[in-house]
Amino acid sequence: MTDIKITIIDRDGVSHEIDAPTDMNMNLMEVVRSYELAPEGTIGICGGMAMCASCQCYVESDHELPEMRDDE
Incomplete structure (x- = not known):
């Protein structure tokens, strides 16, 4: 599979494409961290365990997305 292009507004x-x-x-969250788009210690502080709410985001897309699950 190939990479996908996304635009992240910090x-x-x-704006970062x-x-x-x-x-x-x-x-x-891992993609944002790998591109170093957020200052160290400001995103994913809990390591992605859904405990700190530092990696909240808004998705703006014309694509149909599935309903949010409990683990989100």
Whole structure:
């Protein structure tokens, strides 16, 4: 599978168009961290355990998305 292009607007309003891998089973928080788009210690502080709410995001897309699950 190929990478997908996504646009991330950071907390300062700066837009970043990046290639997100589809073959590495990464969630969006991990992609943001791998591109270093957030200052160290400001996103994913709990390591993605859904305990700190530091990696909240808004999805703006015309694609139909599945309903949010309990683990989200």
